[in-house]
Amino acid sequence: MTRRNTSQQRAIGGAIEAAGRPLSIQEINQLAAKDVPGIGLRTVYRVVNRLLDDGVIAPVTVPGQPDRYELAEAAARHHHHFHCLGCDRVFDIHSCPGRIDRMVPEGFVLDGHEITLNGLCAQCA
Ligand SMILES: [Zn+2]
Ligand SMILES: [Zn+2]
Incomplete structure (x- = not known):
């Protein structure tokens, strides 16, 4: 894994953790851009998918809405x-x-x- 990917993952994981509520891809992008300027939606999608695969975050489904994302650790507690x-x-x-x-x-x-x-x-x- 390259340094760049690591800082992107840290920015995105950190944004989701700091928010304390489920975030949309657009919200993650806005927050992560503070740490990694110009990160872009395509990269956010890619990193989010990797964090999903790794079991770090989990999708939150909202009827009629695009998925939001929260930490898998938070998702494991019934809410x-x-x-x-x-x-x-x-x-x-x-x-x-x-x-x-x-x-x-x-x-x-x-x-x-x-x-x-x-x-x-x-x-x-
Ligand atoms: Zn409101
Ligand atoms: Zn319940």
């Missing part, structure tokens, strides 16, 4: 997401309604759940 319809940012929600199994139809086997709330964040509301 949910809030999508702001004003600024398009995604935030973590560290609570769970629980007892989702009561919603499952007779005879179905529940494997897990994902919940995405939407509305306006404190800044946009």
